[in-house]
Amino acid sequence: MTLNLSVLTPNRIVWDSEVEEIVLSTNSGQIGILPNHAPIATAVDIGILRIRLNDQWLTMALMGGFARIGNNEITVLVNDAEKGSDIDPQEAQQTLELAEANVKKAEGRRQKIEANLALRRARTRVEAINPIS
Amino acid sequence: MAMAALRREGRRFATPLISPNPTNALRSSLIPSQEPVSSGVRCISTQVVRNRMKSVKNIQKITKAMKMVAASKLRAIQTKTENSRGLWQPFTALLGDTPSVDVKKNVIVTISSDKGLCGGINSTSVKISRAIHKLNSGPEKENKYVVLGEKAKAQLLRDSKKDIELIMTELQKNPLNYTQVSVIADDILKNVEFDALRIVYNKFQSVVAFLPTMSTVLSPEVVEREAEAGGKLGELDSYEVEGAETKAEVLQNLAEFQFSCVMFNAVLENACSEQGARMSAMDSSSRNAGDMLDRLTLTYNRTRQASITTELIEIISGASALEG
Numbered sequence: 175m176t177l178n179l180s181v182l183t184p185n186r187i188v189w190d191s192e193v194e195e196i197v198l199s200t201n202s203g204q205i206g207i208l209p210n211h212a213p214i215a216t217a218v219d220i221g222i223l224r225i226r227l228n229d230q231w232l233t234m235a236l237m238g239g240f241a242r243i244g245n246n247e248i249t250v251l252v253n254d255a256e257k258g259s260d261i262d263p264q265e266a267q268q269t270l271e272l273a274e275a276n277v278k279k280a281e282g283r284r285q286k287i288e289a290n291l292a293l294r295r296a297r298t299r300v301e302a303i304n305p306i307s
Numbered sequence: 308m309a310m311a312a313l314r315r316e317g318r319r320f321a322t323p324l325i326s327p328n329p330t331n332a333l334r335s336s337l338i339p340s341q342e343p344v345s346s347g348v349r350c351i352s353t354q355v356v357r358n359r360m361k362s363v364k365n366i367q368k369i370t371k372a373m374k375m376v377a378a379s380k381l382r383a384i385q386t387k388t389e390n391s392r393g394l395w396q397p398f399t400a401l402l403g404d405t406p407s408v409d410v411k412k413n414v415i416v417t418i419s420s421d422k423g424l425c426g427g428i429n430s431t432s433v434k435i436s437r438a439i440h441k442l443n444s445g446p447e448k449e450n451k452y453v454v455l456g457e458k459a460k461a462q463l464l465r466d467s468k469k470d471i472e473l474i475m476t477e478l479q480k481n482p483l484n485y486t487q488v489s490v491i492a493d494d495i496l497k498n499v500e501f502d503a504l505r506i507v508y509n510k511f512q513s514v515v516a517f518l519p520t521m522s523t524v525l526s527p528e529v530v531e532r533e534a535e536a537g538g539k540l541g542e543l544d545s546y547e548v549e550g551a552e553t554k555a556e557v558l559q560n561l562a563e564f565q566f567s568c569v570m571f572n573a574v575l576e577n578a579c580s581e582q583g584a585r586m587s588a589m590d591s592s593s594r595n596a597g598d599m600l601d602r603l604t605l606t607y608n609r610t611r612q613a614s615i616t617t618e619l620i621e622i623i624s625g626a627s628a629l630e631g
Contacts, residue, residue: 182393184485216549240564242401249397
């Protein structure tokens with residue numbers, strides 16, 4: 175039994191092929207998905223998606239969205255997604271530092287929430303480059 | 308400015324060309340080849356025809372340029388549209404597109420363009436919206452409009468002003484992107500109460516074919532009710548729902564996400580149709596201007612020839628009178 179994964183963003187299709195196993199970060203923690211998983215609909219948090227393909231783990235940074243799993247088809251709809259290998263490490267690191275500085279500077283509730291979200295996004299991108307395995 | 312000029316010209320052409328029996332010399336000269344210029348009569352100055360020819364030529368230039376602009380814009384937006392289609396299809400697979408679900412508060416989101424000269428796409432979406440409004444009206448039912456785009460606003464304000472909840476225009480000032488559309492979607496969700504959102508837009512089939520389409524987005528409560536009742540949405544119940552404290556919360560998030568995705572696709576489809584429609588409209592009007600120019604050239608040459616002939620006859624007869 176094979177598992178089909180498609181990762182979609184509003185602007186492009188990031189991934190559309192078979193995989194062996196994925197680990198998805200949902201709002202209530204990470205879940206691993208193997209073939210013949212029970213149907214499930216879940217929100218996707220800002221976090222990394224790990225994909226096992228030919229016994230190698232790939233990573234992808236997901237920026238929050240929604241996933242549907244059923245019938246060996248996984249559809250992940252996210253606001254934005256980037257493959258770990260496509261991210262420029264230097265640029266990601268810089269963004270992270272900038273985001274950290276912004277969190278300290280942020281005033282007011284709205285700004286704080288936005289800065290925190292930006293920080294989480296930046297952190298996810300850095301994590302996607304050097305996955306903790 | 309170009310549009311205003313075009314409209315003005317259009318009106319000027321319209322009257323003389325369709326009037327069945329012209330009343331004055333100026334008008335009759337503009338009807339090409341139907342009434343031969345009676346010989347011996349000094350015709351109206353060719354200046355009028357020449358001016359008309361010049362203006363037709365200018366209009367043709369404008370419409371040609373507009374066609375080119377539309378064509379190049381269309382190419383860019385078409386790829387975007389095709390990419391965005393993948394985004395709402397999974398939602399349709401999960402939640403279904405259920406136009407038949409009967410609910411109390413309908414909100415019709417009419418999507419149109421800000422600029423005109425693009426065929427009938429705006430009036431189609433307005434017509435469809437009105438039809439849906441009528442179809443869903445009844446006792447204890449509420450229908451509201453949310454209008455996107457200048458053109459539908461102008462048409463709907465005329466007769467359904469009291470039903471319009473929200474108007475947004477100048478969508479396409481910047482290139483369309485998902486962030487922008489999701490902000491708009493958020494605005495609509497926050498300001499409008501609904502059980503079902505019905506999004507009306509023109510779906511892009513090809514450069515000459517646009518399908519007026521309605522997408523339905525149900526509110527989370529309705530989704531839950533329908534899922535429990537079975538039917539088309541019953542499939543949703545077979546999914547385990549994860550990711551938040553309660554199922555309602557997930558459904559709420561899901562509905563919001565679905566709406567912004569569907570909106571994104573709808574806005575892109577409509578923009579794509581707009582460019583396509585404008586391209587074909589401008590193409591036919593440049594062709595029309597070409598035809599008109601041909602006819603005018605014919606008339607002009609004939610008039611010129613006639614006046615030359617008359618002058619020659621005058622000279623010759625004058626000379627022979629002197630000799631005799």
